[in-house]
Amino acid sequence: MTASLIARAAFRTALVLTGVAFVTLVVLLPLATVFEEAFRKGWSYFAEAVSEPDAVASIRLTLIVAAIAVPLNVIFGVAAAWAIAKFEFRGKGVLIALIDLPFSVSPVVSGLIYVLLYGAHGWFGPELQAMGVKVIFSVVGIVLATVFVTFPFVARELIPLMQEQGTQEEEAAITLGASGWRTFFSVTLPNIKWGLLYGVLLCNARAMGEFGAVSVVSGHIRGQTNTMPLHVEILYNDYDIAGAFAVASLLAGLALVTLIAKLGLEWRYGGELAAARKH
């Protein structure tokens, strides 16, 4: 009996150690590498790498792109969730599936589709060129590609949450004479605020970190159309490894902050989130 208990405990320990070893090897070691390489040449090199003009321009562009793409997808996510969660109509399943679609498209294809529309040989390319509007190889194209890859984040967090909350509170407010906007801001928004924040967090992390889609439409013009991930690539390909990792460590820091905030939301407001319940 005791022998089987010991065997059982040994088996458990072996499983746990295997799991920990796997995650260390696949996830934690790469993360440690980022910070180790970033500071390999010391603080001053790090500080210089993240404050030289091209790096600052890339940080600025990344912030601008996220500041446009995230609010657009928030407005869309809230509108889509309102229509889908509060009303019944045919084709709802199709609509939800279409909203999820960008998640299953390769990042490079996500960039490609905008080149096909707005590129030099794209559907609308020649007309745009004639008007002097540049979409591909400019900030506009980067924003479009970012909007596409982050498209589902807010909506897919809000839809199940609002479906679960039902329509009774809103109906009461409307019946008592509140306007639609007033009902939304005083009744719906307080109910979904943590779920919304959760969606925004994930949307923002992806928007700032997107590489493949943005890489296709950006044109890699230093100081102009390079976002942080693209700047990392350029430095790395120029063999400025420490510089590349310095900028990369900022992005890794953003990822860690996002994860911690996400965990905080799940622990504290787990009941008010849709996605967290699944964990």
Next chain:
Amino acid sequence: MTALTLPRAAPRRHTVLPGFGLTMGFTLFYLSMVVLLPLVALIVRPWELGWDGFIKAVSEPAVYASLRLSFLTALIAAAVNAVFGLLLAWILVRYRFPGRRLLDAAIDLPFALPTAVAGIAFATLYSPRSGWLGQPLKETFDLIVAFTPSGIVIALVFIGLPFVVRSVQPVLEDLDRDQEEAAATLGARSWQTFLRVIMPALLPAWFTGFALAFARAVGEYGSVIFIAGNRPLYSEIAPLKIIQKLESYDYAGASAIGVTMLGASFLILLAINLAQRWVARR
């Protein structure tokens, strides 16, 4: 555009809530502009080559090799994730050990870490000359991971890990322990209980996780491109081929590869759906 794929929408009659027209209208407009129109442009484009041209574009040796490589490495990585993801979900749900929450949180890192950052980290880690892992592997086993297909697999394992764990974990948490106890009381060995009672319940979620990890890995670019080495016919992935075609203004050729990948991920999603329905019906 909006009439393209969506059935006619009509709100439920007896609700007093306003805003259906506005929110639905905006949703359909935005969806059409951002997602549907660009995807239609993708699907239409390759056919300017005609059917023969399409086949020729994707069967060109370098393109075919890249598609094969992307699908094969994605399949291997998803299989690795299926095994270790199941193990991780199991220990996270069933065992209590120090650092469990940290381990749980670490699983989400591949979702949050930008792919390019992961990419250069893997390339550095496995560099045969100076990497923490690459150098000992080279010196002890004469094994080179970076710039070979095995390096691609490692990056794809990283990218796909959360999918399997996060698919299996909630199902395992909700699993009714009564059946397991009944099985044990009736004299089943623990491995028998695991195979006969637990695994059948986990199977659909496990398969979903595997398929999601696979679908994500097929199209992955950022985390792979730095460690792949990108040698034609050997370690060039399909997304890289798309970029090369675009750079030479071969839009139709690029779209042909894109449509092939999109079609494949559509089939995968369809398979997930069918499998889940099949399990639900049993």
